[in-house]
Amino acid sequence: MFELRSLQEKIGFALLLCAIAFFLFFPVYWALISAFKSNQELYQLDATLIPNELFWGHFITAITEGNILLQLRNSLITSTCSALLNATLAALAGYSFAKFDYPAKKPLMLLILSAQMFPFGVLLISIYPMLQAVNLLDTKTGLTISYIVFALPVSTYMMYSYFRQVPNELIEAAKVDGASNFKIFLRIVMPISFPAFITVTLYAFMWSWNDLLYSMTLVTSEENRTIGPGLLLRYINENNADWGGAMAASFLAAAPVVLVFAVLQKQFIGGVTSGAVK
Known part of the structure; x- marks a missing residue:
């Protein structure tokens, strides 16, 4: 000590x-x-x-001139949807790895985690033509789907680690009472795993909110642009750099993340530390 x-x-x-x-x-x-x-x-x-x-001029200008409110809305839509989709997929995959036995389970888990080793720019090379093939380039839907690659491998392992602590006796008792596997997952396992679900949701939300590479590459129109590229293209470019306006707009952009974390901090901390004590 x-x-x-x-x-x-x-x-x-x-x-x-x-x-x-x-x-x-x-x-x-x-x-x-x-x-x-x-x-x-x-x-x-x-x-x-x-x-x-x-x-206060920088804050007033950031709100009244430019599209920061539209960009904030686009970021909230894409980041929230991708975070919820990521957490849902991670919960299903993590529960499968933790509570079911089937061939090649461990190699499949390692394969999912290995995706985290590749730089996001390399993955973008594959994602771009896939979205182009289904006409999802320059759309919020395509950007939302692409954001899943950021956090899904780690989120899956986090949910897997949490589900391993759920007693098997609880699941067996529910099966004796006639509950299906999906009903056990939805009605019994998920309610007691809510802190972990919130943790992976916030983790994915912050990854998506802070993205710049994907949002600049996959979205080109002003009506679908998110906050990261919006701030960069407006305040810092080859012609000038409005540092005061950039700082004011950055704090406005950071406000939603700070607010979300302030509301859900107890669940986030509970999910992060849940594996410390069995």
């Missing part, structure tokens, strides 16, 4: 924590104050740690 006995050790540990906190949170603080600075103050040579005057 790590113990701090002397005063010097406690002071040193506190200073170390302060240094780590500064390293982690100062960039966030700097981005926040940059969003509240006018362009005149933002680009002056003598940088200020506190804005001389709170300037």
Whole structure:
């Protein structure tokens, strides 16, 4: 057990924590104050740690000019749908691996996990012609389906690890009472596995929300564009860089993720730590 006995050790540990906190949170603080600075103050040579005057123009411009609200809506639709679809597929696959015996089960599990070793850009080379063949390029449906590759292998293994802890006696008792396999999964196993389901849903949601490569490649029209490419193409390009507007729009874009995590943090933490104690 790590113990701090002397005063010097406690002071040193506190200073170390302060240094780590500064390293982690100062960039966030700097981005926040940059969003509240006018362009005149933002680009002056003598940088200020506190804005001389709170300037709301960047936030107003981000909302009233451009398509940030449309892009946020598109991101919410694609990320939420892909996260729920990913979690559903991961739950079905994980339950199958955990509670059923069939040939080549372990090799199939390793095959699914091996997909995580490939860079997402390599997988995009295969996904693009498949979506093109079924006319799903430049659609929210196609983008939603493509997002599944981000988190499905890890999500499947997370659900598999959780389902292994579900007592087999509980399932056998339900079978004695005449319940089918699907009814056992839906009515008995899933209710007690809700924290793990929320965990993989949030995991997939954050992967999809932060995507830039797939959304820029598979979607080209303005009406289907998500928040990542929208911010990049509007605020940072070869002609100029509006850093104040970019910071303000970034905080508006991050708000839904922070809100979702704040609401579901108990279930998320419960799902992550569920395997620590049997």
